[in-house]
Amino acid sequence: MWNEEQLENLIKSLLQEIMPQKRYTVSVEWGRGKSLRHTIQMGKRNFLLVRLSPLMAQAPENVVKALAVLLLAKIFRFKADSVFRKVYNAYVDEHIMPQMPAVTHRVSSRYSPKGNYFNLEEIFDELNSRYFNARLPKPVLGWSLRPAYTRLGFYDRKRNLLVISQIFDHKKTPREIVEYLMYHEMLHIYIPVQQGRGQRRLVHTAEFKRLEQQFPNYEKIEKWIKRKRHRL
Numbered sequence: 001m002w003n004e005e006q007l008e009n010l011i012k013s014l015l016q017e018i019m020p021q022k023r024y025t026v027s028v029e030w031g032r033g034k035s036l037r038h039t040i041q042m043g044k045r046n047f048l049l050v051r052l053s054p055l056m057a058q059a060p061e062n063v064v065k066a067l068a069v070l071l072l073a074k075i076f077r078f079k080a081d082s083v084f085r086k087v088y089n090a091y092v093d094e095h096i097m098p099q100m101p102a103v104t105h106r107v108s109s110r111y112s113p114k115g116n117y118f119n120l121e122e123i124f125d126e127l128n129s130r131y132f133n134a135r136l137p138k139p140v141l142g143w144s145l146r147p148a149y150t151r152l153g154f155y156d157r158k159r160n161l162l163v164i165s166q167i168f169d170h171k172k173t174p175r176e177i178v179e180y181l182m183y184h185e186m187l188h189i190y191i192p193v194q195q196g197r198g199q200r201r202l203v204h205t206a207e208f209k210r211l212e213q214q215f216p217n218y219e220k221i222e223k224w225i226k227r228k229r230h231r232l
C-alpha cells in the first residue's frame with residue numbers, strides 16, 4: 001500500500017533522472033471515486049501535481065514507476081519506452097479490470113467529461129446549440145479510460161455513453177479537433193443506425209457523411225488527425 005510521500009519520492013527520483021538540471025516540487029494525491037484515471041498538471045514555479053487513481057494503491061513498484069514515467073512523458077512531451085505502457089496495461093488487465101464488471105452498469109462513475117485541457121460537457125452543449133438546435137439529449141460524456149489511437153471515439157446507444165479518446169485531451173490539440181470528434185459522435189445520436197445488406201449495419205450512411213463534411217475545416221481537421229495524433 002503506497003502512501004503519498006512514497007509516491008512523491010518515487011516521482012522526484014524519476015524527475016532527477018529525466019531532467020537533472022531542473023528542480024520541481026512534487027505533490028501526489030489520490031483521486032476520488034472508482035475511475036481509473038490519473039492526471040498530471042504543472043503549476044506555477046515548477047510545481048507538479050499528480051493525481052493517481054486509488055485503484056493503484058496496491059500496485060507493485062515497477063507498475064507505479066511505469067505509470068509515473070507515462071505521466072511524466074505526457075507533460076514533458078517525451079516518448080516513453082513502450083515497455084512502460086506494456087507493464088502498466090498488463091497490471092490493469094490482470095488486477096484492475098477483473099474487479100470492474102461489478103460497476104460497469106454505473107457508467108457515469110468511471111468516465112469523466114473533465115479533462116486537463118477540455119471539458120466535454122461544455123463542448124457538447126456548444127455543438128448542440130450550434131448544429132442541432134440544442135435538441136440532442138445529452139448522454140453520459142467522458143474521456144476514454146485508456147489512450148486509444150485507432151478508436152478515436154464512440155457512442156454506445158445501449159449505455160447512453162459518448163466517449164472521446166483521452167489522447168486528444170492535450171495541450172497540442174486545437175479545440176476544433178475535439179469539437180469535430182464530438183460532432184462525429186453526436187451525429188451518431190442524431191442519425192439512427194440503418195440496416196444495410198444482410199447482417200451489416202450501416203453506421204456511416206451517406207447522410208451521415210454529408211453532414212460530417214459540412215463541419216468547418218473538415219479536410220484540414222481530418223488531415224491533422226491522421227498526421228498528428230500519433231505525436232500526442
Ligand SMILES: [Zn+2]
Binds near residue numbers: 203
Ligand atoms: Zn462513427
